[in-house]
Amino acid sequence: MKNLHKLYRLKNNITSLSSIQEYPLDGRLFYVKRDDLIDPYLSGNKYRKLYTLIHTPESRFNTIISYGGTQSNAMLAIAALCKTKGWRFEYYTKSLHIKENPNSNYAMARGLGMIHKELEEELYKDYISSLMLNLDEKSFVLHQGGADKSAKAGVEELAQEIRESGLHIRSLATPSGTGTTALYLALALPEYKIYTTPAIGDKSYLIQQMSALEKIPENLIVLECEKKYHFAKPYKEFIEIYQKLKKGGIEFDLVYAPKLWKMILEKTDEEILYIHSGGTTGNVSMLERYRYKGLISV
Incomplete structure (x- = not known):
């Protein structure tokens, strides 16, 4: 880091x-x-998309939540950012069988502290939609791929x-x-x-x-x-x-x-x-x- x-x-x-x-x-x-x-981790459009969070004080949040695929570049970038900030990072995906390549984005994100949570495909869409509900003030949901007005x-x-x-x-x-x-x-x-x-x-x-x-x-x-x-x-x-x-x-x-x-x-x-x-x-x-x-x- x-x-x-x-x-x-x-x-x-x-x-x-x-x-x-x-x-x-x-x-x-x-x-x-x-x-x-x-x-190395926060490069390209991921730095640009995460710019606001990069400049957010560490005390503002304690948990960042996102979702998407297990080889996502955004996933790895968020994991690196959360590691630096000391924030918990929860990441949701559909259930899949993951090959543990030590050089993959998934393995590197896990190494940076990402907490991976799998959801059954039939539950995935509704659960993701519910993430914004009852969210406490110390948590922030970042939409898939960093698609956010921030x-x-x-x-x-x-x-x-x-x-x-x-x-x-x-x-x-x-x-x-x-x-x-x-x-x-x-x-x-x-x-x-x-x-x-x-x-x-x-x-x-x-x-x-x-x-x-x-x-x-x-x-x-x-x-x-x-x-x-x-x-x-x-x-x-x-x-x-x-x-x-x-x-x-x-x-x-x-x-x-x-x-x-x-x-x-x-x-x-x-x-x-x-x-x-x-x-x-x-x-x-x-x-x-x-x-x-x-x-x-x-």
């Missing part, structure tokens, strides 16, 4: 949390904002860093689970085009998720594939994009990034600043799945 504490100490003395790197790919010039390098402040800080960078381009790209980062980035930067694509569900589901937070602005452009992709399922074209991107000198996550890179390569032609959303710790378990499916040999 040393790096996270260092991040807190340096916060008031720095103008930008991450650098911008030129990134040539397929004959085009892209730029990448290296939010993945902010912190994420706005951190994304606005990201927007300010982009403006102050002096970069000439006016098109950005960021992948979407809940769409929280893309939505608040588009609201904060109305003079920019913001490209995103749904990693979970289709375009209509993503719009529904974002609309629950704010009205969607016109500068937010949702790119959608003709082919239907299932969330976190291995695909040959995704591992090929991942390997191509890694050869270019930057590792991106295997769940969200490949689909968006596929879309911006196929459906755009301008220079784009890609916001690296981190999440590469989950690649260990994803690469195992690709090996198991025979899509990679090493």
Whole structure:
């Protein structure tokens, strides 16, 4: 946790949390904002989404509650934050059989003190809906993936860093689970085009998720594939994009990034600043799945 504490100490003395790197790919010039390098655990859009909680005094809460999948990047980030703050972290998932890979997000989150609670699938939705009921003042429920209005402040800080960078381009790209980062980035930067694509569900589901937070602005452009992709399922074209991107000198996550890179390569032609959303710790378990499916040999 040393790096996270260092991040807190340096916060008031720095103008930008991450650098911008030129990134040539397929004959085009892209730029990448290296939010993945902010912190080993709290990197990328997870730092931005958890910004308000990061700057919340330790005495304000004693318990943080969240829910989602067992390989969630948000789960690991929240576990790291709670470890630093001294808060109890309860995390709810549907019942599943979990392979204890010591390098997986789940194993690392457990190592940081996360208390995992499994729910039967038929009870899951109703129980999650009830979490907000009878909540005491020292507990806080963070919705799946950090989809919360409290994420706005951190994304606005990201927007300010982009403006102050002096970069000439006016098109950005960021992948979407809940769409929280893309939505608040588009609201904060109305003079920019913001490209995103749904990693979970289709375009209509993503719009529904974002609309629950704010009205969607016109500068937010949702790119959608003709082919239907299932969330976190291995695909040959995704591992090929991942390997191509890694050869270019930057590792991106295997769940969200490949689909968006596929879309911006196929459906755009301008220079784009890609916001690296981190999440590469989950690649260990994803690469195992690709090996198991025979899509990679090493």
